[in-house]
Amino acid sequence: MAQRHFEGKDHVESYQRHRVSPPQELIDEVLNFLRKRINTDLDLAVDVGCGSGQGTELLAPYFLTVVGTDISPAQLKIASDKDHPANICYRESPAEDLPFEDSIADLVSSMSAAHWFDHPRFLQEVDRILKPGGCLALLSYTMDFELEYGESTSKLNNICEEFYAALHPFRKAYIGSSSLQVYKNIYDSISYADKEWHECLKSRRIMPLSKFIGLVETFSTYQGFLEKDPVKAKKLSKTITDRLLEAMGASSTDTELTVIVKYFYILASKPRKS
Template sequence: MAQRHFEGKEHAESYLKFRVSPPQELIDEVLNFLRSRTRDYLDLAVDVGCGSGQGTELLAPHFLTVVGTDISPAQIKVASGKEHAPNVSYRESPAEELPFEDDVADLVTSMAAAHWFDHPRFLKEADRILKPGGCLALLSYTMDFELEYKESTSKLNEICEEFYAALLPFRKAYLGSSSLEVYKKIYDSVTYDDKEWHKCLRCPTVMPLSGFIGFVETFTSYQGFLEKDPVEAKRLSQTITNRLLEAMGASSTDTEVTVIVKYFYVLASKPQMS
């Protein structure tokens, strides 16, 4: 059964502001996998569960047409309302009922969203719209981000571990103890013989400390805490921010830190027609 989250206007706007885009290194991995299996001109890419479109836009230079889909009207409104490449558009749609004809997509991807889908139905739908030789690419990351800042890296990560542990009780039971395990099960369910499972790609990204805190606050575990006890959730966030600043010897949340995001991903190619 599909899970529905991130659908409110305020959450969609914070998603746009704080969620990180997949690194170019990872997009290149997807494109290299695809191009090694098809000689055709790359026509259509479909980004399922696109949210506010950070990852969708990265596909624009490589395909004639890119369409981001999401079940949330608020997310689609935010994605459509921001400046985007002329060959990119957004459509409201559940992942299990994609608004495309059979055998039309060169790439079907989902970036940090496939864990919420009804996996059997989504995989069947992705197979339906993919061209023979087309690529399915499911990307996500673990929540145990690491921080690096001068000589205080070790202390920062101790504090972050406490932050993540405090949010763990509010994690959606649907996800179990690890979203990585959810994706491993999706990988096992993919029926294509040509498929790859990549467990960890460590990618650094620089952002202000406020951006890191905002990023964590977009996650369903924090949102669950916020819904249950908004005062305590905000107090936790502020306490963690203050402790991180103290450990950094900094006074402003505009101070930039390096955030290590640990990506994992599934790549699979639909068989060519014999």
């Protein structure tokens, strides 16, 4: 059974403000893989577990229609209410029961969401709705972001390691101790012979310290801590923020630094009928 998370109002709003979208380089990798297998116009992309649509919008220039699906009405409301390309629409749907006809989609994608799905049932649905030659793209990133800020870089990353370690006990049992391993298991279970595993595409993002802290606070680990003990969770976040500021020699969380996001991804193509 799929897991339900990211549905509380405050969490949804924070998710929209702070979560990072995949870099264009990664979207290009997906499209290059797809275009080597489908050389006609691209009609439909389905982005599963789309959340508030940050990643869904990146697909819009390349497809006639893009449909984002999610089980969270709150996430979908934000996605639908904000300005978005006219060829995008959103539907409430579980990943394991997608509201599409058979053999209709050129691409099925999921960006930082597939670890929550019921993987066998999701992959069955992917196989059902993909056209022959159509592609599956599962993208995600590790949660151990690295920071760069001049001579303070090493100190900042030592502090971040403490932050991540303090949150790790609050990982949901469903996804185990490693998201990377979850995706490797999904990769192994994909029946298509034409599939690729890619690891450690690094994306550098310049952002204020406040956005980095807000990003970590959207993690399910921090949210689990917040649910269990709000006082201690908020105290941890403030303590880490203060220590990072001190290490940077800065006084404001508006101070910008570089955040390194490490992506991994799966690409797979449904066989054409013989």
